[in-house]
Amino acid sequence: MIMCTSDFYKNVIAVTNRSLCERPFPEQIERVCNCHPKAIILREKDLPEEEYLLLAEKILNICREYDVPCMLHTYINTARKLEHPFIHLPLFLLKEYQGKLVNFRGIGCSVHSVEDALEAQKLGAxxxxxxxxxxxxxKKGLPPRGLKFLWDVCDSVTIPVYAIGGIHPGTEQISEVIARGAAGGCIMSDMMKI
Known part of the structure; x- marks a missing residue:
């Protein structure tokens, strides 16, 4: 089991994937929240929206109890129904919803190039x-983009950038990404096994 240390997790956004959990998902989210990460992205985008909404209600209650911000993912109508002001979108959806996100205080976007980053920032991320x-x-078989890519993205925008992909607790990776200009890093697999 990974031990939670506040210094490390304050720069970490936990990204969910319930299929990686060995225990009931809400229980796993409590364990994650107990580490007090920077935020949680509820990324269960394989669920139909009706099921995602029911899950989001439960997870948002847990996050509120621990005072951990939660970003809903993909389903903008669910966020609106729940009057939740934080959403994370892939770039194609950020483009699609351009001008329709005025009620959101936090808008995250996944990017894979400097051009993506500049466009996402321009669109309101x-x-x-x-x-x-x-x-x-x-991302088996896909070579990583690396720290130079991260530096270029961070250098191109004025909003916070969080590195994602292959980051593990107990390594120097968070320090490495912060040294390249990132605000921190995102962790999925290890956070789903705490």
Missing amino acids: TYLTAGHIYTTNC
């Missing part, structure tokens, strides 16, 4: 996730 930076099982 308030933070970015950029990757994948390190080798990761989530």
Whole structure:
């Protein structure tokens, strides 16, 4: 089991993937929240929106209890129904919803190039996730974009950038990405096994 240390997790956004959990998902989210990460992105985008809404209600309650910000993912109508002001979108959806996100205080966007980053910022993103930076099982066979890519993205925008892909607790990776200009890093697999 990974031990939670506040110094490390204050720069980490936990990204969910319930299929990686060995325990009930809400229980896993409590364990993650107990580490007090910077935020959680509820990324269960394989769920139909009706099921995602029911799950989001439960997860938002847990996050509120621990005072951990939660970003809903993809489903903008769910966020509106729940009157939740934080959303994370892939770039194609950020483009699609251009001008329709005025009620959101936090808008995250996943980017994979400097051009993506510049476009996302122009479209109103308030933070970015950029990757994948390190080798990761989530992107088997795809070479990582690396720290130079991260530096270029961070240097091109004025909003916070979080590195994503292959970041693990107990390594120097968070320090490495922060040294390249990132605000921190995103972790999925290890956060789903805490």
